[in-house]
Amino acid sequence: MKRTYEEINEKIxxxxxxxxxxxxxxxxxxxxxxxxxxKEIDVVTTGTFGAMxxxxxxxxxxxxxxxxxxxxxxxxxxxxYTGLAAVDAYIGATELKENGDLxxxxxxxxxxxxxxxxxxxxxxxYGTDCxxxxxxxxYISLKTINQxxxxxxxxxxxxxxxxxxxxxTTLFTYMGKLLPNYGNATFSSAGQLSPLxxxxxxxxxxxxxxxxxxxxxxxxxxxGTQYNTTVPTKNGVPLRPGRTLAVIGDMKxxxxxxxxxxxFHRYGVSLAVGIGVPIPILDQEVMKFASLSDKDLFAPVLDxxxxxxxxxxxxxxxxxxxxxxxxxxxxxKVKTSSLSSYYKARVIAEKLKKMIEEGEFLxxxxxxxxxxxxxxxxxxxxxxxxx
Amino acid sequence: xxxxxxxxxxxxxxxNEPLTYKMIKEYDLLVNILRAEVSERGxxxxxxxxxxxxxxxxxxxxxxxxxxxxxxxxxxxxxDEDRCTDCGACLSICPADAFEMDKQTWKVLFKGDRCIxxxxxxxxxxxxxxxLRIW
Ligand code: SF4
Ligand code: SF4
Numbered sequence: 001m002k003r004t005y006e007e008i009n010e011k012i013x014x015x016x017x018x019x020x021x022x023x024x025x026x027x028x029x030x031x032x033x034x035x036x037x038x039k040e041i042d043v044v045t046t047g048t049f050g051a052m053x054x055x056x057x058x059x060x061x062x063x064x065x066x067x068x069x070x071x072x073x074x075x076x077x078x079x080x081y082t083g084l085a086a087v088d089a090y091i092g093a094t095e096l097k098e099n100g101d102l103x104x105x106x107x108x109x110x111x112x113x114x115x116x117x118x119x120x121x122x123x124x125x126y127g128t129d130c131x132x133x134x135x136x137x138x139y140i141s142l143k144t145i146n147q148x149x150x151x152x153x154x155x156x157x158x159x160x161x162x163x164x165x166x167x168x169t170t171l172f173t174y175m176g177k178l179l180p181n182y183g184n185a186t187f188s189s190a191g192q193l194s195p196l197x198x199x200x201x202x203x204x205x206x207x208x209x210x211x212x213x214x215x216x217x218x219x220x221x222x223x224g225t226q227y228n229t230t231v232p233t234k235n236g237v238p239l240r241p242g243r244t245l246a247v248i249g250d251m252k253x254x255x256x257x258x259x260x261x262x263x264f265h266r267y268g269v270s271l272a273v274g275i276g277v278p279i280p281i282l283d284q285e286v287m288k289f290a291s292l293s294d295k296d297l298f299a300p301v302l303d304x305x306x307x308x309x310x311x312x313x314x315x316x317x318x319x320x321x322x323x324x325x326x327x328x329x330x331x332x333k334v335k336t337s338s339l340s341s342y343y344k345a346r347v348i349a350e351k352l353k354k355m356i357e358e359g360e361f362l363x364x365x366x367x368x369x370x371x372x373x374x375x376x377x378x379x380x381x382x383x384x385x386x387x
Numbered sequence: 388x389x390x391x392x393x394x395x396x397x398x399x400x401x402x403n404e405p406l407t408y409k410m411i412k413e414y415d416l417l418v419n420i421l422r423a424e425v426s427e428r429g430x431x432x433x434x435x436x437x438x439x440x441x442x443x444x445x446x447x448x449x450x451x452x453x454x455x456x457x458x459x460x461x462x463x464x465x466x467d468e469d470r471c472t473d474c475g476a477c478l479s480i481c482p483a484d485a486f487e488m489d490k491q492t493w494k495v496l497f498k499g500d501r502c503i504x505x506x507x508x509x510x511x512x513x514x515x516x517x518x519l520r521i522w
Contacts, residue, residue: 049472051513103515176476177511184479260472265510272472272514325478325488335479339513343473343493 001038001284005365008042008280012359019043019356021349022193022279022290029291034284037291041281043356043363044290046198047212047348048190049274050340051262053174054154054225055093057110057251061121062146063087069131070123074098075109075140077120086131090151093261093271105269107261110150113142114214115256148251150214150259154224156275158196158242159299160188162317162327164334167305172266176339178304182329185301186337190345191319192294195277196245200237200289204280206366211247212276212352215258217361218249220277228376235296236289239316243370247275258348274344276352280363294319301329309378390437392421392463392504393447396456397430406453407432414438414446421503433460433504462520463504466497470516480511 011017018041020028025044029037059080061070069086073079077097080089095106113119118139127134142148163175164185171178176186189197199205209220224244231240258274281287299322300313317327323342326333355361395407402425411418415438422433436443450457473495477486485501486508488494508517 050474176513177480177507179480186476186479260470260514262513263515264513270513337477337479338475341472341474341493343495346493 003042003282005280005363009362011042012356012362015359017042017356019045019353021353022046022198023346023349025291026192026293034288038281038284038287044198044279044281045276045349045352045356046193046195046279047274047276047345047352048156048194048340049258049344049348050188050272051174051270052152052155052273053094053270055150055152055271055273056106057091057148057150059089059091059145060147061087061140064133064136066133067131068123068125068133068136069128070125072124074122075119078106078109094269096269102266102268103263107269107271110271111256111259111261113148114251114254114259116142142252149248150251151221151248152273153246154226154244155247155273156195156245158200158244159238160241162187162299162301162322163304164301164329165305166303171304172264173304174264174267174270175304176264176337182332182334184335184337185327186339187299187322188339189299189319190340190342191297191323192292193342193345193349195275196243197237197297198290198292199279199286202243202370203286204282205277206369208364208367209277210362210364212348213247213249214274215255216249216253218247220245221248222246223370226376227371227374229371229373230375234298235292237292237297239298240300274348276348278352278356278363294323388437389440389443390435391443392433392435392460394458394460395432395434395450398454399429401454402430406450406455410446410449413449414442416442416446462499463502464508464517465499465520467516467518470514471495472514474513476513477508477511477517480507482507
């Protein structure tokens with residue numbers, strides 16, 4: 001059985017499309033079999049809501065009177081990058097406020113903008129013939145700013161590590177607080193709802209794929225940074241962090257329900273981003289992957305007290321075990337915590353389903369597929385001659 | 388029998404007196420020490436007391452008469468429901484299992500009555516939903 005993007009979109013326009021969330025489809029395939037489920041279901045929706053450090057926003061402030069070529073910009077005291085044109089800036093989610101505190105940063109500025117709050121803008125400049133002004137101080141909001149869009153170079157990781165800690169002191173990491181002596185384990189992926197785990201080869205997800213991002217409709221812009229296809233698989237799905245997406249969306253359409261500033265104690269700031277990706281069921285193979293459940297998806301357990309990129313997994317555990325509340329490590333029961341919200345992942349998959357059913361969200365054929373083979377190169381210390 | 392949590396503050400002058408011991412003995416109360424701290428400014432003790440209501444009232448009056456500042460504590464931390472994203476980062480940290488994952492809705496429930504006031508959830512929660520009420 002084959003189905004085309006055009007057929008699916010025709011059905012969406014007519015109101016005849018059959019959509020299910022990645023969670024619902026598991027049960028349908030279990031009860032009626034792969035073949036019949038493939039025939040019946042046109043689209044499967046996924047969702048995830050978790051810390052995605054590699055996020056940020058491009059802002060265009062509009063021109064002042066007299067105009068200024070902004071050389072340095074601070075938003076609520078957080079520096080934004082301005083090596084762009086006169087009134088453009090990029091604020092990174094993990095950039096920190098310039099006062100030494102670790103707990104307020106770009107992510108908070110982004111959340112406050114999306115919440116509709118006023119944000120303090122300060123800019124300095126060297127002054128040129130066409131841009132004479134040397135400084136400006138004012139307030140902006142999402143209502144008054146010319147343009148604001150999220151551009152996140154690496155989101156929606158395909159799988160991720162489970163973090164634990166063998167040492168005898170507490171570790172404060174981007175995977176949260178890790179208690180000593182394997183006191184707990186934290187994980188991040190939404191498992192059976194996670195976009196790239198449900199289309200592991202990216203057969204339907206590519207550049208130009210329309211997605212749900214932060215409450216708005218956005219797009220996959222490119223392969224994400226650290227995109228990696230050379231990882232071991234199980235059931236055809238990567239067992240290690242694999243592919244990633246660069247995504248883009250208009251902040252003016254977003255909601256703080258799906259964008260949330262985070263602070264990881266003694267680590268720094270990050271941004272929780274909600275992303276949903278529809279998977280058009282083009283054939284039975286796409287459906288087979290889309291209906292894999294938490295029992296079939298595995299993640300590696302890593303000891304975060306070893307500060308090396310070469311640490312070997314202690315074991316592999318399924319998302320079903322992770323979600324049960326504990327895993328077993330060396331014969332000991334270790335409590336687990338998710339860092340991403342399965343509740344919100346579900347809300348996103350449901351919302352996307354509704355949008356498609358109501359004809360508000362069409363499925364797009366990728367303009368260009370993501371790379372089929374790409375390895376993730378490490379950074380080594382080399383001489384000029386060696387590179 | 389009732390169970391209540393109290394925060395006791397001792398001035399430096401009375402830190403050395405075995406007042407809690409006397410209260411336990413004289414009024415037949417069951418006391419569980421949740422947290423204790425001594426500094427230049429005196430001592431602070433967070434206890435959970437179990438016993439007959441009449442005995443409990445007498446025990447607390449005894450402490451007050453001895454110069455201890457007593458505050459009943461119903462909430463040590465509270466949760467800002469708007470900020471909580473139901474991630475579950477707190478689940479594996481809380482030693483008292485005060486957080487529970489509802490496996491139907493996948494919302495994280497907070498059972499404040501189980502809290503033993505360790506404070507660990509406060510810096511664990513990434514969106515900063517857990518707020519300190521006292522101490
Ligand atoms: S860690 Fe914070 S946000 Fe996450 S479930 Fe617990 S209270 Fe809610
Ligand atoms: S203060 Fe400690 S016991 Fe109370 S809810 Fe937080 S982690 Fe649990």
